Amino acid sequence: MLNALDKKLLEEVADLHGEPPGAFNIRKDGQGIERRSLEGIEINPKKDQPGIDVIVAEGKEGTVHIPVIMTETDLSDLVYNKIDIGAGANITLVAGCGIHNPGSGDAQHDGVHEIIVRKNARLIYTEKHFGEGEEGGKRVLNPKTVLVVEEGGYAELELVQIRGVDHTNRVTEVEVKAGGRLVMYERLLTDGNQTANSDIVVKLMEEESAARIVSRSVAQGSSKQSFFPRLLAYGPGRGHVECDSIIMDQATVRSVPEIWAENSEAELVHEAAIGKIAGEQLTKLMALGLTEEEAEEAIISGFLK
Amino acid sequence: MISLENISLELDVDEQKIPILHDLNLQFEAGKMYALTGPNGSGKSSVARVVMGIYKQTTGRVIYNGQDVGELGITERARKGIGYAFQHPPRFKGMPVKDMLEIAMKHSDQVNCQVLRDLGLCPEDYLERTLDNSLSGGEIKRIEIATLLAQNPKVRIFDEPEAGIDLWSFERLIDVIGNSHREDTTTVVISHQEKILNMVDEIVLIQDGTVSMRGNREEIWPQIKASAECACRSNCRLGEEAYAECPR
Numbered sequence: 187m188l189n190a191l192d193k194k195l196l197e198e199v200a201d202l203h204g205e206p207p208g209a210f211n212i213r214k215d216g217q218g219i220e221r222r223s224l225e226g227i228e229i230n231p232k233k234d235q236p237g238i239d240v241i242v243a244e245g246k247e248g249t250v251h252i253p254v255i256m257t258e259t260d261l262s263d264l265v266y267n268k269i270d271i272g273a274g275a276n277i278t279l280v281a282g283c284g285i286h287n288p289g290s291g292d293a294q295h296d297g298v299h300e301i302i303v304r305k306n307a308r309l310i311y312t313e314k315h316f317g318e319g320e321e322g323g324k325r326v327l328n329p330k331t332v333l334v335v336e337e338g339g340y341a342e343l344e345l346v347q348i349r350g351v352d353h354t355n356r357v358t359e360v361e362v363k364a365g366g367r368l369v370m371y372e373r374l375l376t377d378g379n380q381t382a383n384s385d386i387v388v389k390l391m392e393e394e395s396a397a398r399i400v401s402r403s404v405a406q407g408s409s410k411q412s413f414f415p416r417l418l419a420y421g422p423g424r425g426h427v428e429c430d431s432i433i434m435d436q437a438t439v440r441s442v443p444e445i446w447a448e449n450s451e452a453e454l455v456h457e458a459a460i461g462k463i464a465g466e467q468l469t470k471l472m473a474l475g476l477t478e479e480e481a482e483e484a485i486i487s488g489f490l491k
Numbered sequence: 492m493i494s495l496e497n498i499s500l501e502l503d504v505d506e507q508k509i510p511i512l513h514d515l516n517l518q519f520e521a522g523k524m525y526a527l528t529g530p531n532g533s534g535k536s537s538v539a540r541v542v543m544g545i546y547k548q549t550t551g552r553v554i555y556n557g558q559d560v561g562e563l564g565i566t567e568r569a570r571k572g573i574g575y576a577f578q579h580p581p582r583f584k585g586m587p588v589k590d591m592l593e594i595a596m597k598h599s600d601q602v603n604c605q606v607l608r609d610l611g612l613c614p615e616d617y618l619e620r621t622l623d624n625s626l627s628g629g630e631i632k633r634i635e636i637a638t639l640l641a642q643n644p645k646v647r648i649f650d651e652p653e654a655g656i657d658l659w660s661f662e663r664l665i666d667v668i669g670n671s672h673r674e675d676t677t678t679v680v681i682s683h684q685e686k687i688l689n690m691v692d693e694i695v696l697i698q699d700g701t702v703s704m705r706g707n708r709e710e711i712w713p714q715i716k717a718s719a720e721c722a723c724r725s726n727c728r729l730g731e732e733a734y735a736e737c738p739r
């Protein structure tokens with residue numbers, strides 16, 4: 187049974203109010219606690235290692251929720267999930283991890299997601315991270331996502347982490363085949379002494395493959411962020427990377443993008459910027475009656491939308 | 492009523508003090524419409540920024556309805572009813588037009604759809620648009636004006652509202668500014684446009700960082716024409732003779 191804290195965490199990471207609609211699997215403190223498969227959307231626990239297999243049949247439409255919540259201290263959870271979206275299917279998948287660390291030990295979740303979006307299928311994937319705690323125990327989240335978008339497929343990834351997570355080391359590897367498209371939005375806000383590291387490698391394998399990566403981050407306090415987005419075109423693909431960071435206080439932001447083409451028909455664009463909030467933006471909102479703090483809030487929340 | 496008394500303004504640029512305004516005295520009464528005009532770089536926007544509190548005057552006082560507001564910040568002045576539509580509105584990544592209008596309307600009773608419609612922007616097309624580089628110059632400018640109308644302040648300063656705005660919208664713009672003016676509002680339009688100079692009660696000519704003349708269009712026009720011919724400052728060492736006839 188889910189208690190009030192569980193429900194709150196689920197709401198934070200998966201926007202869930204009560205039992206999820208569609209197929210779902212809820213993992214709590216290292217164990218699957220509730221699960222529902224539907225016809226055409228099978229969710230099975232793995233036999234040889236922790237984690238689940240989500241298998242979506244060809245042409246199936248629907249939503250799948252697979253949130254993870256952690257409510258204990260001194261706990262490290264490693265999970266391997268495999269998600270197979272059948273040809274022509276259309277799926278919205280909500281993953282995400284919420285940690286409430288009640289003690290002074292670490293609470294860590296390492297999730298490896300292996301996803302395949304088969305021919306002409308469509309996947310909207312959201313992964314939100316949330317952390318909280320009172321006793322100073324660290325909240326650590328290390329997600330690794332390995333995604334293949336097959337011919338004509340479409341995958342949209344939205345990866346969000348706003349405050350509360352002490353360390354994160356995110357790895358995202360994507361291969362896009364002919365006619366496949368990837369859109370990836372990354373949103374990150376760190377403060378205090380938090381650190382966040384994001385490695386992204388997107389490979390455009392064949393003709394007509396396309397990728398767009400939009401990474402927006404805000405670094406506050408003494409937090410440290412680093413981004414390593416790499417976009418590689420082996421065929422005549424088109425790709426665009428946009429990394430934009432607002433830096434505040436004593437924070438550090440490092441952005442090391444790479445674009446790499448091995449085909450003369452490839453078109454790759456990369457834009458990166460790090461800067462503080464523009465003075466004119468603050469001035470404009472203050473001239474509408476906001477205080478400086480309110481103006482900052484409004485600018486940041488728009489930026490991370 | 493808002494008045495500027497003996498205002499001077501120096502800005503710190505690269506550790507140097509640059510004089511921008513000097514000996515500037517101006518009163519704007521409630522219920523009246525004013526135009527501020529003058530050459531590029533003469534200090535019009537700086538006057539507006541001193542009124543709004545964006546620039547702090549080096550000397551002098553800013554009096555609003557009998558109260559010295561010269562030490563107040565931008566936020567406090569906005570909350571007291573002073574508003575300014577920027578000459579170059581900043582852009583905001585990710586912020587929808589709707590959010591900006593809502594911030595502006597926090598203390599007013601305007602309706603966001605209406606202010607957009609008034610400026611020829613269909614709310615259906617624009618409320619969800621983000622205020623980033625995807626909006627054209629004229630669009631961002633019209634949204635800026637709509638935002639000031641949404642805020643509905645007592646003192647409203649429009650900084651070159653016509654800049655970048657197409658002919659069709661320009662007619663509408665003049666109507667909107669005129670119609671929004673009421674007995675208890677003070678409207679100041681910084682402009683180079685004859686049509687705008689024609690619609691106001693009084694024109695203030697700013698030159699070289701101070702008020703050089705005030706009056707109606709007939710009184711001001713000869714002075715504007717004379718200074719237009721003297722684009723270079725009168726003490727310029729190049730072409731001294733050509734400018735010998737210039738005023739000042």
Ligand SMILES: Nc1ncnc2c1ncn2[C@@H]1O[C@H](COP(=O)(O)OP(=O)(O)OP(=O)(O)O)[C@@H](O)[C@H]1O
Nearest residue numbers: 502504509511530531532533534535536537538578
């Ligand atoms: N922040 C600033 N830093 C440096 N110089 C400035 C700054 N703001 C204004 N100035 C200078 O002050 C002078 C007056 O500028 P202001 O913007 O008030 O002119 P303006 O009359 O509004 O001109 P325009 O018609 O071109 O809008 C100009 O010479 C300008 O370069």
Ligand SMILES: [Mg+2]
Nearest residue numbers: 535536537578
């Ligand atoms: Mg100006």
